[in-house]
Amino acid sequence: MAELILQALYSGLLNGGVYALMAIGLALSFGTMRVINLAHGELVLLAAYMAYVVESRLDLSPLAAIPLAMAVACAGSALVYLLVARIRKNRELNSLMLSFAIGIIITNAVLLIWSGDIHSTGSVSLQEAVQLGSLYSMRSELYGFLASLVLVTLLWQWLAKSWYGRAVRAVSSQRDAAKLMGINPAKTELISFLVAGLLAGCAGVALYSSSVIQPSLGHALTVKAFIITVLAGVGSVPGVLAASVLLGITEALTVTLWSSAVQELAGMLLFLLVLFVLPNGLFGAARRRA
């Protein structure tokens, strides 16, 4: 039993890494523009289909699809931004409807182009079992987790140190003051959406490499990313990683100790419980004013 639980913790940890990749783009656009991109999961799914196309048509490893997946997700993310930026009135509510509609369009486009079949990678090396002590995982899961750690760290450093990363935070904190500093807010926000797109692209490839994809999955991914963003608390990059791992482990333990049928329910219960105790999320500070 102890071994089973240990294995569940390990699987949950690795899964959480991929969740973080999926959620961090959503968290970024939410943090910078107060816009919840409800098409984010669909963009991740679209990127996953790029990996499928590259593998099935070109007979290459799904990992070779990373540049294409990034480009497609970036283009989609930029489109969402450009449309949202045109909304003049009641942006918070209207952007929800707008991005939700974009998500529906993507889902149906995917269905139209690639049919409703389920797909997963045929790559033997990615699906191979890797042993770590007494714990097992697929190689792709380990890759996904490591890639996530690297990318989330890079994003964190970008927001903390780079000129445009800090500008993103400045614009979200005091838009007029940021303009006075010489920062063009529209350009800065577009950059943050492009970065969200890059991460969604990687998340899509990780998803296809370690799991099964089908057209209606996008919506479920958006919900998962949203749960993680709220769990983490707005404005915390390490919080997203921690919340993702927490969700991954909760799901894995539920599957091991109870049933895979209630896996999603466990995630929702965790979500409600955390919000009940910590309304600002695990790592979200109460927003200060100055």
Added chain:
Amino acid sequence: MLSVTDLRAGYGAINILWDVSLRFPLGQLTAIIGPNGAGKTTLLRAIMGLIPVTLGDVTLDSYSLRGRNTWDMAGMGLALIPEGRMVFADMSVEDNLAMGAFPKPHRPALARNLERVFGLFPRLHERRRQLAGSLSGGEAQMLALGRGLMSEPRLLLIDEPSLGLAPVIVHEIFAILRGLKEQGVTIVLVEQNTHMALAVADSVYLMRSGRVLLNERAAAVDSQRLHDLYFAREG
């Protein structure tokens, strides 16, 4: 010279400034005083392009600023220290200052300007790793001023720096303004503290209800008349 000519501006359907004209000679400190709602803040926001101008023009050395993007102003040597400080609350003091040097041409001088600002405000140096949101009102005003100085502006517009601050800090800030003027920085100071403003200013404008009522050299101001105009007993 920064000139404002027949400027009309406001917020959407509500017009605030009614064709005001003001001139701010280089190297001088010009104070704009007036009661609440006179349009002083609106004037500064219109000069910086934060709100659209309906009529009239703003020129810097006969070069029109009307319709320009706010984010191009820093590159032209203008800085506004906004009312209410507007510091980036969830960023460190040092990052707030760094953002003041955001335009590419200013970035190479970042280290030198940080040192200069920390020299002017040693308290900011002590607190450089703290979040700006945790500063006191006086420290936040110093940060807002320091952040504006990071781009080495030729022209500094300052909106109500003394608002809500203890007298000792107000004196400190006014001493720094005087120092900046001596270094040749042109300053436009919006202030409700008339007494303090007159003490540092070369010339003064009095605004009320979106119009300019008086423009005189600070030394020549008749304080009784100023007082009467300020409180609308005349004119």
